[in-house]
Amino acid sequence: MPRFHFHIQENGRFIEDEEGQEFHDWDQVRREAVATGTSIARDAFVNGTARQVTVHVNRDGSPFMKVSISLDVEDQPVPSAEA
């Protein structure tokens, strides 16, 4: 069974997955990558420590999948009182 490594990029910081895991199919890998990215993003986005989380999935050492999650917070202009 192929071995998948999930490397995490949080803003500039890169965290390597040395252990890796085995998966049966593409959808399992996608689920793991998205679940990992979103749960890391939840903490980082709420704490304001990152606006971008990317999960780089390698299959037996070669790039296989990239999941990017980004945050966009936009202030809305306050309507002026005179208008």
Add this chain to the structure above:
Amino acid sequence: MDPRSITDALVRRMRAISGKTEEELQVLRGLPITVKAFRPDQAVVREGDRPTECCLIAAGFCLRSKTTSSGQQQILSIHIPGEIPDLQSLYLQVMDHDLVALTNCTLGLISHAVVRQLFRRQPEIAEMFWRDTLIDAAMFREWLVNIGQRPAPSRLAHILAELRDRLRVVGLADGDSFEMPLTQERIGEAMGVTAIHANRVIKQLRADKIVDVHRGQVTILDEAKFQELADFDARYLHQSPTL
């Protein structure tokens, strides 16, 4: 294991939580107990089983867990020597979760009939185990708050802080280091995150020089920072009847 020492951790823990003396707890030492060894990952009892005995952990670690229909596993609690994690089966006949050995374990199996007889004959012993069961419930409440509300690094720190306190009661944690024999995947299942996220948290806590979790061993690197991160107040463990 020497048959007498099977109940050592239990007696030690019960002395702490109930304030009873060694003499008052002597009855526990005399219980007929079948000693059985379990391997890592071996199920002690499974969801749906109808056990006729409860198991006392004399040595090793166990965990309780539940699996969703889609196969996602959630660890509910980690258990250490001196605990009887399936005491509930005494009154709730069907297991509603799994109890699994995490490491090589020495378990003491005590028949339900023997425990029931003991409780009827000595209500003060029954009351002590009732208190113990309520503490078990208090730990589940805390676990729920932890999983539901704390960010991942605090969640892990809290689990570690609780485990350390409980290990101390049975003399299995002194100094800054103690055992927590969970793989990265299992740590994830305890925290309710993926193994990769758990790995990321472990690395961050190590890089921040707060706590080092490595090969089943935990070393606190900065006690003050660890305490702050863990947001841990031991009150819910009710470790002394005078508190």
